[in-house]
Amino acid sequence: MIIDVRQLHGIYLVCGKTDLRRGIDGLANVVSEQYDLNPYSKALFMFCGTRTDRFKALLWEGDGFLLLYKRIENGRLQWPRNSNEAKRLHTKQFERLLSGWSLESTIKQSIPPKNTRR
Template sequence: MIGLPTSTRAGHTDMRKGFNGLSALVQTALEANPFCGHVFVSRGRRGDMLKVLWFDGEGLLLLAKRLERGRFVWPQAVSGRVSLSPAQLSMLLEGIDWRMPTHTDQPVPAA
């Protein structure tokens, strides 16, 4: 398990990009430093693939995930940036609709 920082950015990009292409996109489109420790998440056009770019203090990590079924629920970005909480990011990476999570079981009163 990789413990990701609390500040995460979301975006949409071409999934053919690698380390250099995604770093350049972070610098130009988001006007951010890819080496700042933030997590930058990009989703493919179809919505079934995403890439995570993160500088852990020693080097850049590039993680990719493709869902075999379903789509990643993507936030609406007005300014090109969206900040997610660690819980929201975790749900997004699992393919869960993080906007309206529901409990699988309702508590039953004891009495």
């Protein structure tokens, strides 16, 4: 992406489905009205529609909004569909999402049993 994520004040993923026909004003309204967040903060807000091979992102740059639209040619995003929230992401989660991986690691720590008999 063309954005330096280290300069952002947050990365928010809008879970579920968003109507991607919305433009800047419509997406900024979703951020402020549905999630009570400030679209004029230096945070990146990401939206996905029905198809998980494309998403939009909205960012206030101080002098205007930047609206990004990305369509992935070969693959899909693992977009959370089961909740209606704006989830704040860590940089690593953001990278995982754009790489096609799930936001959360699916490998869990395992504690070996105390007594193992053979």
